[in-house]
Amino acid sequence: MHPAEAAQPAGSQAAQPAGSQAAQPAGSRAAGAARVGAGGTLSARASAPTPAATHRHRATALHPGAWWLWALALGTAATRTTNPLLLALLVTVSAYVVITRRPHTPWSRSYGAFVKLALAVLLIRLLFTTVLGSPIPGTHTLLTLPEVPLPDWAQGIRLGGRVTAEGLTFALYDAMKLATLLICVGAANALANPSRLLKSLPGALYEMGVAVVVALTFAPNLIADVQRLRAARRLRGRPDRGVRGLLQVGLPVLEGALERSVALAAAMDARGYGRTARVPAPVRRTTAALTLGGLLGICAGTYGLLTAAGGTYGIPVLLAGVAAAVGGLWLGGRRTVRTRYRPDRWDARAWLVTASGAAVAALLFLAAARDPAALHPGVVPLVAPALPLWPAAAVLVGLLPAFITPAPEPVSAKEPS
Amino acid sequence: MIRFEDVSVTYDGATEPTVRGIDFEVPEGELVLLAGPSGVGKSTVLGAVGGLVPHFTGGTLSGRVTVAGRDTRTHKPRELADVVGTVGQDPLSHFVTDTVEDELAYGMESLGLAPDVMRRRVEETLDLLGLSDLRSRPIATLSGGQQQRVAIGSVLTPHPDVLVLDEPTSALDPAAAEEVLAVLQRLVHDLGTTVLLAEHRLERVIQYADQVVLLPAPGEAPLIGAPADVMAVSPVYPPVVELGRLAGWSPLPLTIRDARRRASGLRDGLADRQIPDRTPPPSAPLPAPPAPRPAPARWRRRGKAQQATSSPAPYAAEVSSLAVRRDRVQALRHVDLTVVPGETVALMGRNGAGKSTLLSALVGLVAPSAGSVRAGDAVPHRTAPRDLVRRVGLVPQEPRDLLYADTVAAECAAADRDADAAPGTCRSLLSELLPGVADDTHPRDLSEGQRLTLALSVVLTARPPLLLLDEPTRGLDYAAKARLAGILRALAAEGHAIVLATHDVELAAELAHRVVLLAEGEVIADGPAADVVVASPSYAPQVAKVLAPRKWLTVAQVREALA
Numbered sequence: 009m010h011p012a013e014a015a016q017p018a019g020s021q022a023a024q025p026a027g028s029q030a031a032q033p034a035g036s037r038a039a040g041a042a043r044v045g046a047g048g049t050l051s052a053r054a055s056a057p058t059p060a061a062t063h064r065h066r067a068t069a070l071h072p073g074a075w076w077l078w079a080l081a082l083g084t085a086a087t088r089t090t091n092p093l094l095l096a097l098l099v100t101v102s103a104y105v106v107i108t109r110r111p112h113t114p115w116s117r118s119y120g121a122f123v124k125l126a127l128a129v130l131l132i133r134l135l136f137t138t139v140l141g142s143p144i145p146g147t148h149t150l151l152t153l154p155e156v157p158l159p160d161w162a163q164g165i166r167l168g169g170r171v172t173a174e175g176l177t178f179a180l181y182d183a184m185k186l187a188t189l190l191i192c193v194g195a196a197n198a199l200a201n202p203s204r205l206l207k208s209l210p211g212a213l214y215e216m217g218v219a220v221v222v223a224l225t226f227a228p229n230l231i232a233d234v235q236r237l238r239a240a241r242r243l244r245g246r247p248d249r250g251v252r253g254l255l256q257v258g259l260p261v262l263e264g265a266l267e268r269s270v271a272l273a274a275a276m277d278a279r280g281y282g283r284t285a286r287v288p289a290p291v292r293r294t295t296a297a298l299t300l301g302g303l304l305g306i307c308a309g310t311y312g313l314l315t316a317a318g319g320t321y322g323i324p325v326l327l328a329g330v331a332a333a334v335g336g337l338w339l340g341g342r343r344t345v346r347t348r349y350r351p352d353r354w355d356a357r358a359w360l361v362t363a364s365g366a367a368v369a370a371l372l373f374l375a376a377a378r379d380p381a382a383l384h385p386g387v388v389p390l391v392a393p394a395l396p397l398w399p400a401a402a403v404l405v406g407l408l409p410a411f412i413t414p415a416p417e418p419v420s421a422k423e424p425s
Numbered sequence: 426m427i428r429f430e431d432v433s434v435t436y437d438g439a440t441e442p443t444v445r446g447i448d449f450e451v452p453e454g455e456l457v458l459l460a461g462p463s464g465v466g467k468s469t470v471l472g473a474v475g476g477l478v479p480h481f482t483g484g485t486l487s488g489r490v491t492v493a494g495r496d497t498r499t500h501k502p503r504e505l506a507d508v509v510g511t512v513g514q515d516p517l518s519h520f521v522t523d524t525v526e527d528e529l530a531y532g533m534e535s536l537g538l539a540p541d542v543m544r545r546r547v548e549e550t551l552d553l554l555g556l557s558d559l560r561s562r563p564i565a566t567l568s569g570g571q572q573q574r575v576a577i578g579s580v581l582t583p584h585p586d587v588l589v590l591d592e593p594t595s596a597l598d599p600a601a602a603e604e605v606l607a608v609l610q611r612l613v614h615d616l617g618t619t620v621l622l623a624e625h626r627l628e629r630v631i632q633y634a635d636q637v638v639l640l641p642a643p644g645e646a647p648l649i650g651a652p653a654d655v656m657a658v659s660p661v662y663p664p665v666v667e668l669g670r671l672a673g674w675s676p677l678p679l680t681i682r683d684a685r686r687r688a689s690g691l692r693d694g695l696a697d698r699q700i701p702d703r704t705p706p707p708s709a710p711l712p713a714p715p716a717p718r719p720a721p722a723r724w725r726r727r728g729k730a731q732q733a734t735s736s737p738a739p740y741a742a743e744v745s746s747l748a749v750r751r752d753r754v755q756a757l758r759h760v761d762l763t764v765v766p767g768e769t770v771a772l773m774g775r776n777g778a779g780k781s782t783l784l785s786a787l788v789g790l791v792a793p794s795a796g797s798v799r800a801g802d803a804v805p806h807r808t809a810p811r812d813l814v815r816r817v818g819l820v821p822q823e824p825r826d827l828l829y830a831d832t833v834a835a836e837c838a839a840a841d842r843d844a845d846a847a848p849g850t851c852r853s854l855l856s857e858l859l860p861g862v863a864d865d866t867h868p869r870d871l872s873e874g875q876r877l878t879l880a881l882s883v884v885l886t887a888r889p890p891l892l893l894l895d896e897p898t899r900g901l902d903y904a905a906k907a908r909l910a911g912i913l914r915a916l917a918a919e920g921h922a923i924v925l926a927t928h929d930v931e932l933a934a935e936l937a938h939r940v941v942l943l944a945e946g947e948v949i950a951d952g953p954a955a956d957v958v959v960a961s962p963s964y965a966p967q968v969a970k971v972l973a974p975r976k977w978l979t980v981a982q983v984r985e986a987l988a
Contacts, residue, residue: 113563114563114565114566115523201523203522203523218521221522222521236826237826239785239790240821240826240827241810242788242789242790242810242813243788243810243814243818243819243821243827243884244810244814244827244839244840244843244883245810245811245813245814245843245844245887246810246811246843247809247810247811256829257829259829260826260829268518271513271515271518271519272518272519272521273481274477274481274482274502274513275511275513275518275519275521276521277477277480277481277501277502277503278475278476278477278502278503278505278506278509278510278511279503279506279510279521279531279532279535279579279580280503280506280507280532280535280536280583281503281521281535282503282535283503283504283506283535283536283537345535345536345537346534346535346537347533347534347537347538347539347540347543348534348540349526349527349530349531349533349534349540349543349544349547350526350530350540350543350544417561
């Protein structure tokens with residue numbers, strides 16, 4: 009009998025409402041069995057029987073970087089067109105992949121929030137166009153708002169006045185572009201846990217990465233705190249809504265967050281966060297020199313590239329700076345003793361997913377250069393947008409991940425409470 | 426394995442050392458229990474093992490603490506991470522990553538173990554703790570018992586020689602606590618891990634301990650010995666020991682089994698005695714709360730139902746076929762419950778069974794998705810907070826949530842204003858329940874029990890006929906618990922209806938007239954306390970197990986019957 013199997017009955021027996029008397033012999037029985045199986049050391053079987061689905065999931069999960077590149081490429085493609093049909097197709101493609109491939113985790117629910125944000129952007133843009141008017145000359149007047157006379161210094165700004173169909177359509181197309189970009193970022197968030205992405209940072213930056221991840225997980229905790237404390241205000245007989253309620257819980261919430269971060273810092277310290285290897289002094293100095301010099305080089309090089317005068321030295325200085333900074337990071341990595349547990353592998357599927365996104369972006373760039381009219385339907389005069397065939401086919405390439413990546417594990421029957 | 430040599434710790438700004446003259450040794454492979462009343466410095470002693478005291482907390486540590494031969498003066502906590510694993514009181518503040526598997530690996534990653542070693546140990550630990558079904562689950566979605574097991578697992582993977590646990594079972598329901606303790610016992614028996622743990626609920630852990638280190642009072646030197654010997658003189662003891670002391674057994678029994686073997690004489694002696702009755706005394710009804718004032722505009726819209734009914738309600742709380750959905754989870758379904766004035770009802774059930782949700786529904790924090798809730802004559806979620814506090818009061822799981830002010834006096838003054846009570850009402854209530862708290866104390870500096878009492882006074886300022894308490898005994902020692910039980914009993918005698926959600930079977934046995942068991946959001950048992958708790962081995966108090974088949978619940982009952 010394996011200790012793994014012995015552990016199961018012990019756990020399940022204790023989990024049932026058995027008395028303290030019943031659980032104790034059960035625990036020691038299992039313990040006895042384990043002693044036989046493990047032979048005194050903890051060298052039990054490495055490949056213990058685990059539910060196949062969950063096991064497979066981690067091993068075959070796509071590299072989070074691939075998802076981000078794919079989604080950002082779709083977003084880039086969206087910046088090349090204002091054709092509402094193409095943009096809608098892009099959103100549909102990303103939404104289909106998200107729906108079929110997102111894991112059942114709390115962070116994957118952020119997709120809905122991004123969609124709402126995109127809709128809000130759309131509405132705000134239309135509202136501004138309605139109220140502030142539009143530079144697009146139009147002939148189809150939909151309605152005329154009373155115009156507010158403004159003083160001289162506010163020349164060029166108009167409040168109210170004519171609202172034309174052309175102006176609204178133009179604003180709609182433009183806002184759809186931004187909304188599509190936002191939805192693509194939301195797709196990346198839903199498909200790949202951002203903190204997993206940060207795990208792929210180089211060793212020297214790892215500690216910083218953890219700090220960022222911890223900061224990220226604090227936002228949801230903070231929101232939960234605010235909700236709890238506002239609820240507690242109700243228990244004191246004070247209104248639990250309104251701005252004043254929010255302000256009054258501010259201090260206790262910050263206090264709680266501070267306390268929690270101190271507790272977390274203690275826990276992290278006790279678990280070995282920040283252990284460093286001894287590195288000879290010359291290496292340390294070289295690391296510092298390389299990193300600082302590299303950053304200076306990058307700054308100088310970028311400045312050179314951006315100013316007209318520095319065209320000659322810009323690129324070499326920038327390259328030298330990047331090389332020095334990379335060297336500094338690599339040397340700095342020698343100070344950390346960390347290892348990585350099951351790092352995500354960049355495999356053929358990751359290449360394919362990235363390539364499918366890149367292909368969409370590249371093809372739309374090409375189409376925008378070849379046939380700008382099809383990708384930017386005119387608004388003056390007002391015409392119905394047509395779906396250009398080839399760019400639409402190119403966008404569909406972005407569906408590839410829905411077929412080559414593993415399906416998420418089915419949600420467990422028992423929903424966590 | 427762990428050696429304390431004449432250790433005393435003085436925190437910055439304190440005049441007296443928090444602990445003094447700590448001098449003991451924990452041999453390898455033993456499970457040692459650190460016991461004592463609240464505020465004697467148990468957490469300080471535990472923190473000193475991992476080096477968090479004084480490296481992280483500040484303060485001065487004199488004497489010497491060595492763990493596996495390493496002196497904590499010269500080794501920082503991170504340099505002890507490979508020999509000491511520490512799990513604090515709140516497992517949630519312990520987690521760095523967001524899934525179970527990553528959390529188990531985190532400590533090993535910090536230590537720089539080879540990837541194949543990490544992989545193997547994660548698999549072993551998943552099996553050892555029965556977590557393999559949860560391996561890819563986000564930690565935030567786990568139940569309390571599961572989180573506690575993940576926290577223990579996360580410090581086990583680096584194979585520490587010493588495990589330090591601060592109140593590992595106090596937030597858990599009885600079954601989950603058994604689960605965690607079974608794991609600890611396995612570690613001690615199979616792997617020779619040394620375990621040092623502090624726990625207030627001695628009835629859960631005392632039978633597993635090889636040795637007990639007792640801190641009898643703040644600043645006093647510890648008393649070390651075999652559990653039975655220490656329990657004979659300890660100021661804190663579980664009910665089974667109290668029963669043993671009452672019956673004059675020697676050596677004292679620590680387990681139900683030991684006690685049952687000796688109890689035949691006691692059972693015979695009690696055979697013809699009447700079990701003291703605990704039905705609610707007929708009480709004068711509390712003065713009816715004033716009628717709701719004309720509601721401000723935004724409440725009027727929602728307050729129609731409440732204006733229609735002004736006749737006094739016969740029940741302090743009435744819940745009928747209530748269903749609540751929270752975050753897409755059906756938290757409660759078809760719950761029926763009535764509470765009459767003067768009655769004390771204990772809500773029990775697993776972590777996540779819906780106890781807190783039911784209490785929240787009774788104070789209007791959540792709206793029912795079906796069915797109805799009434800607290801006295803009000804519909805809680807449609808009543809303005811100012812009027813509701815006079816009908817129902819809730820002391821939340823974390824009493825600190827209720828306290829905003831800098832000083833006790835300011836808190837009491839605010840409570841009087843909130844409740845429209847005469848100035849000084851809250852303060853006099855507090856002095857009555859908890860004598861000797863200075864006006865200028867910061868609520869944060871109070872002990873858990875004192876803070877709970879302050880929150881209780883704040884809630885009672887409005888004299889609500891219905892009083893709700895969520896998990897009131899978490900972190901309380903036996904003395905604070907007995908004081909709380911006394912207060913609640915007096916309130917019930919005055920005519921308050923009390924509903925408490927608790928995992929503490931001894932408290933329920935002590936106080937409750939009725940016990941309601943919840944499972945997966947449904948009521949699975951509702952009846953007189955003696956009938957419900959004795960029927961379930963998990964929820965039976967120790968005295969009931971020892972003196973079965975008759976339904977004695979508490980030592981106090983036995984004492985009264987014998988007197």
